[in-house]
Amino acid sequence: MADKIQNAYESSKHIYDDVLTQGSILSKLYIKFFWSGTDDNEIARELLSYIPDDYSGNILDVPVGTAVFTAKKWAALTSAKITCLDYSKDMIEQAENRLGQYKHISFVQGDVGKLPTENETFDMVLSMNGFHIFPDKDKAFQETWCVLKKDGTFIACFYIKEKSRVTDWLVKNILSKKGWFMPPFHTENELKIILEKFYKNIDMHVDGSIVYFKCFNKLDKTN
Template sequence: MKDKVKDAYESSKNIYDDVLTQGNIFSQLYIKLFWSGTDDNVIAQKVLSYIPDDFKGRLLDVPVGTAVFTKNKWISLKNAHITCLDYSQDMLEQAKNRLNEQTHIQCIQGDVGNLEMNDETFDIVLSMNGFHAFPDKMKAFQETWRVLKPGGDFIACFYIKGKSKRTDWLVKNILSKKGWFTPPFQTEEELENILEKLYQILDIHIDGSMIYFHCRKR
């Protein structure tokens, strides 16, 4: 399953950024028809706003993807230590090129279900558009919690089911079969139950079939 996900994202490397950022008319129509007009650019800005502009701690970005949304923010955090991780080596290479070898940013290949980091390493863990692709979501929740310091922030956005029949159909019949998304998927209620066992939920929002939130480790 992991290789299927990796192959799917590597095969879409030439269109990935355009789809997320709605860079052409076809991606705009796709978002309008199947994602109720949800704008990933706006969600990304809101998610990144949870991270202070003067942040100086340790941050894990998993998966970094191509860093299409995070580039400017990460480069600006000169006093932070940022680790960008992705399972796809191809995605990681694109992120490296985009981040321009900044000395405070490290890009590494790895598996969110088996993070090679010590317990309580990071002040912030960010996961943008990742959990709907992770094969073992519960392991991903456990691992991101494990490497986060007590009082640290878990910030994320991803697809949840049950908000749009059209989107749910697309995810089940096309995106999951292609390997871009991996079931099972949580509903809003199921996700909140998972988060409440691990974190204090500070802020949570629904935009179409996407959820974004800011939590704090107890």
């Protein structure tokens, strides 16, 4: 499983940014046909708008990917401490090429299912296009919650099923088999149930087959 994910992202490293940002006609057509025209650029802007421009907390970005959407924001948050984590060595290298010169940003190759940090370390966790990749989603939800401080902020976006037959077919028959996505996947209602176990003030939106949200840790882990 681990090798499959590594190989998938190593093989796609030269087209990864183009597909996400719709940088070519082919990628625009792919998004329009298979993803109902959902604009990842706009979703990224919405997510990053949740983070104040003067934010000074401790942030975990998992998975950072190539930092194609976050680079400008992270570079500007000089009062924050940002940890960029990804399972893929190739993704981490590309992110570090973009942001390695900034002293307030660090880079870690690691597994979201076993985060290499102590509990209640971060004021904020951002997971952009991550949970549909994680093979053990229960552990990923548990770990990202555990490393958040009480009242910490969880911000994320990822694929959810049963919103589009075309997208679901693509994910099941191509993306999952190639290792770019990893089942099982959640429906919108299943996700709400999971989030409500750990979080409060959940602000959730759905665009095509992508969900994005902001919420706050409601549980005290010391009790």
